[in-house]
Amino acid sequence: MDIMIKEQDFIKKGAMQKDFFQMNEEEKKDWRKNIAEKTKATLFAKGQPLVYRKEGKMIAEYADGRIIEV
Secondary structure (H helix, E strand, O other): OOOOOOHHHHOOOOOOOOOHHHOOHHHHHHHHHHHHHHHHHHHHHOOOOEEEEEOOEEEEEOOOOOEEEO
16 A cells, blocks of 8 residues: 655754745755655664665665665
């Protein structure tokens, strides 16, 4: 079962320069890229892998570069 997370669920109060719903498409594109990078960095700093679905498989990516199927 695929679970879709709404973009507004990623919005953290006080962390954004501009309200997401006031951004134009270019600003939203940049925000999406930055939030992905920040999420990855936060997980790696805590020693946790980034887990995502790729080609129908669940993948865990670790800070040391290991990528394994889970």
